[in-house]
Amino acid sequence: MYDITVIGAGITGTFIARELSRYQLSVLLIDKENDIANGTTKANSAIVHAGYDAAEGTLKAKLNVRGNELYEEVCKELHVPFKRIGSLVTAFNKQEMETVQELFERGIKNGVPQMEILDKESVLKLENNLSEEVVGALYAKTAGIVGPWELAIALAENALENGVELLLNSPVKDIDKITDGYSITAGDRKIESKIIINCAGLHSDDINNMVNSASFEILPNRGEYNLFDKSVGNIVNTVVFRCPSEAGKGVVIMPTVHGNLLIGPTSEHVDSKTSFDTTLEGLTSINEHTQHTLKQISFQNVITSFTGLRAKIRTQDFIIEESKESLGFFNVAGIDSPGLTAAPAIAEYVIELVKRRIENIEIKQDFNPYRRPNIHFMELSDVEKAKLIEKDPRFGRIICRCEHITEGEIVDVIKRKAGARTLDGVKRRARPGSGRCQGGFCAPRVMEIIARELEIDITEVMKDSLDSYILTGKTKQYQQNK
Amino acid sequence: MLYYDIVVIGGGPAGLAAAIEARKNGIEKILVIERDRELGGILQQCIHNGFGLHIFKEELTGPEYAEKFIEELITMGIEYKLDTMALEVTKDRMITAMNSTDGMLYIQAKAVIIAMGCRERTRGAIRIPGTRPAGVLTAGTAQRFVNIEGYMIGKRIVILGSGDIGLIMARRLTLEGANVLAVAELMPYSGGLTRNIVQCLEDFNIPLYLSHTVVNIEGHDRVEAVTIAQVDERFKPIKGTEKKFECDTLLLSVGLIPENELSKSAGIELHNVTGGPIVNEFMETSVEGVFACGNVVHVHDLVDWVTEESKRAGSSAAKYIKGQIESNCKTIRLKGRNGVRYVVPHQIRLDSTTQTVELMMRVDNIYKDIKLVVKSNGEVIKEVKRNHVTPGEMETIKIDLSKLTLGYSDEIYVEVAKEEA
Numbered sequence: 001m002y003d004i005t006v007i008g009a010g011i012t013g014t015f016i017a018r019e020l021s022r023y024q025l026s027v028l029l030i031d032k033e034n035d036i037a038n039g040t041t042k043a044n045s046a047i048v049h050a051g052y053d054a055a056e057g058t059l060k061a062k063l064n065v066r067g068n069e070l071y072e073e074v075c076k077e078l079h080v081p082f083k084r085i086g087s088l089v090t091a092f093n094k095q096e097m098e099t100v101q102e103l104f105e106r107g108i109k110n111g112v113p114q115m116e117i118l119d120k121e122s123v124l125k126l127e128n129n130l131s132e133e134v135v136g137a138l139y140a141k142t143a144g145i146v147g148p149w150e151l152a153i154a155l156a157e158n159a160l161e162n163g164v165e166l167l168l169n170s171p172v173k174d175i176d177k178i179t180d181g182y183s184i185t186a187g188d189r190k191i192e193s194k195i196i197i198n199c200a201g202l203h204s205d206d207i208n209n210m211v212n213s214a215s216f217e218i219l220p221n222r223g224e225y226n227l228f229d230k231s232v233g234n235i236v237n238t239v240v241f242r243c244p245s246e247a248g249k250g251v252v253i254m255p256t257v258h259g260n261l262l263i264g265p266t267s268e269h270v271d272s273k274t275s276f277d278t279t280l281e282g283l284t285s286i287n288e289h290t291q292h293t294l295k296q297i298s299f300q301n302v303i304t305s306f307t308g309l310r311a312k313i314r315t316q317d318f319i320i321e322e323s324k325e326s327l328g329f330f331n332v333a334g335i336d337s338p339g340l341t342a343a344p345a346i347a348e349y350v351i352e353l354v355k356r357r358i359e360n361i362e363i364k365q366d367f368n369p370y371r372r373p374n375i376h377f378m379e380l381s382d383v384e385k386a387k388l389i390e391k392d393p394r395f396g397r398i399i400c401r402c403e404h405i406t407e408g409e410i411v412d413v414i415k416r417k418a419g420a421r422t423l424d425g426v427k428r429r430a431r432p433g434s435g436r437c438q439g440g441f442c443a444p445r446v447m448e449i450i451a452r453e454l455e456i457d458i459t460e461v462m463k464d465s466l467d468s469y470i471l472t473g474k475t476k477q478y479q480q481n482k
Numbered sequence: 483m484l485y486y487d488i489v490v491i492g493g494g495p496a497g498l499a500a501a502i503e504a505r506k507n508g509i510e511k512i513l514v515i516e517r518d519r520e521l522g523g524i525l526q527q528c529i530h531n532g533f534g535l536h537i538f539k540e541e542l543t544g545p546e547y548a549e550k551f552i553e554e555l556i557t558m559g560i561e562y563k564l565d566t567m568a569l570e571v572t573k574d575r576m577i578t579a580m581n582s583t584d585g586m587l588y589i590q591a592k593a594v595i596i597a598m599g600c601r602e603r604t605r606g607a608i609r610i611p612g613t614r615p616a617g618v619l620t621a622g623t624a625q626r627f628v629n630i631e632g633y634m635i636g637k638r639i640v641i642l643g644s645g646d647i648g649l650i651m652a653r654r655l656t657l658e659g660a661n662v663l664a665v666a667e668l669m670p671y672s673g674g675l676t677r678n679i680v681q682c683l684e685d686f687n688i689p690l691y692l693s694h695t696v697v698n699i700e701g702h703d704r705v706e707a708v709t710i711a712q713v714d715e716r717f718k719p720i721k722g723t724e725k726k727f728e729c730d731t732l733l734l735s736v737g738l739i740p741e742n743e744l745s746k747s748a749g750i751e752l753h754n755v756t757g758g759p760i761v762n763e764f765m766e767t768s769v770e771g772v773f774a775c776g777n778v779v780h781v782h783d784l785v786d787w788v789t790e791e792s793k794r795a796g797s798s799a800a801k802y803i804k805g806q807i808e809s810n811c812k813t814i815r816l817k818g819r820n821g822v823r824y825v826v827p828h829q830i831r832l833d834s835t836t837q838t839v840e841l842m843m844r845v846d847n848i849y850k851d852i853k854l855v856v857k858s859n860g861e862v863i864k865e866v867k868r869n870h871v872t873p874g875e876m877e878t879i880k881i882d883l884s885k886l887t888l889g890y891s892d893e894i895y896v897e898v899a900k901e902e903a
Contacts, residue, residue, distance in 0.1 A: 283609050465703045
């Protein structure tokens, strides 16, 4: 029997699992998908918010500000890209300037440091590609950008290094209460655990309802994004918001940690938790919005579009609590924005709740907070590059032409704990296929490397999920030649 | 630091022809840098025939065509490095490259010939809505899987785009037992060669839907269905014209883009229509001593024209090294207008050694019974009759430079004009 089972390996679940790995506990992290971070964590705005959005006194406000503070250290320990580039909430008329003022005041109440209200001139000085129509903005210097799935993958890897076990492709089908805990049916496995932490994101209501009465409902909300080529990555320097309206924080224009430009999201209630499709209307509306905010932008530079589903709930604030009906069953639900920012603080908060349930948890003396950094060959100096190739010739072979990713880097991300097993898994960790050609040239080579390293047939290499096969078999000609 | 007279970046048909021609013109120290595991470039995956009709007067497959050049290169003893990536080219013709055996390579060249070819436009670039399952891939990637790796990529297939690779793959996949359900083309005409429409679609009864595009992709793990719809004259899908195909694969053949990241690193000026370097009749770019040829300059339909163009780049680089290219000549700009999208070369230097120049161009629509007219200063320099021109097929016109020196204009236009009855 495990002490604790964390259901859901998104940003919240991996932060909690890693936090739990500091203690002498047996911890299992399970997910229904074929990789870490394959739900909402892989498709969101990647923003670490300053904390002026949520109303004073809410969990969202508290955990946002605390989470923001914690980002620097954890990203340093795990070697995950994080840049504190600041954010602007831009106003385009007098009324919006009033909103900016309100946000500023709310930020002060929430304890957000380093904010100021900028006039038109100062905004344009900071962001000279913004439309001249801008009249002012709220500038929050503590806002930042991060690689969300890279962070979740790094957290999972570090948690595994510290003794957490991982079980992928194991959708939870049923949970039964047993004498001193729970029996979980996950995939074809039966797992017993004293404590369950439900971080199932979009499906957290389904998981809750397996044990408890339906106290909340997840309302999936679709957000569509356009990702642009690096050639326009520097069109903005900060995270540029429009003034929030009832529909949410609106479409955001921001650079990514890798130097691309990301524009989105739309906000649309959808009925299905699997509505991961982009729509013509959505992608068009992003473009229209952008035209009003920026002086100019060429949509020729879009390299891909994607959809993420936010796990919203009616009551709006995060639900982070032990179920009143089931001792040892903790819900961490309704984690929509600023969930990514709050995640490290959510983990802290959850640990405190767990400590009330299991007394005298002992700290693990040999907990190692550090993760071996990913190798980014192109960021090395020429001398270091030459040395590395001499040591391991696989670093001399470029597989991804657009992003200049070497075979050595790809092998490294496959061989790590919680390592890549699929084409998209490699892409999320080492970035081959993230460039202009979107894997057109490198996909066959990456698949060959995955097959070789995992000792599987190339036809068994999936794009992402367990059934996302890429090849359907050998050609007639190949069979004849054999 | 390594020193070469000429470094050719790219060992596809363009790079091979340029290197061979430079050697024939007396240049000894030549290096070809190729990022793939073999020479020949994309030709190696083009196992269909139809290559070499103009140059060799015979029908060859892609690998056969490539092999002729590879053999000649090897016989001549021209050096080449495989599995080697050029990372940067400077204005001073310093090249940084890398591979597994040499590590980091720093090469100083007297002249550089860039011949990196092109890449395919992707789903993201044309923003097709829908889910993002496995089974959406570009025609060229599919071609590599099928012809080089020996694996099939699907069973029921819809193709968007009627560019040549898409058409060729429609036939190839049908021969491999797949069911190609439809080819949809956004434009009211095909972007491919007429012979490919006939031999790859019509002969196999594969329907071609002109003025259609993909409006939705369905499927979570793997493509399950693709919906196409007719578009209006502004390319907007028309409601009510949707056709849904149950299928497992969507192939994209939606255009090729010259691959000029290295050219940008060298500060080479690019042309806004072709996406490739602006070149003069020597195939020299805006950076002195850096020449360009093949699909990196503009996308060709026939490899034979790539070879011709690349030979010119190779011999010009040789001339340059020998100091035989005159400097400070008067430069004339060439432009397409009224139906002609672009003209390569983009500039002609009135060098006393050049007598004729071949102009290559593409039109912007299908035209029947027209003339292609070359004009300078309002005066017609040359005109050629054409019964039928289409954007999918490159047009060439040879002009006599001696006629130019007479005029005072520094611009030449090529345009489509109606053939008078």
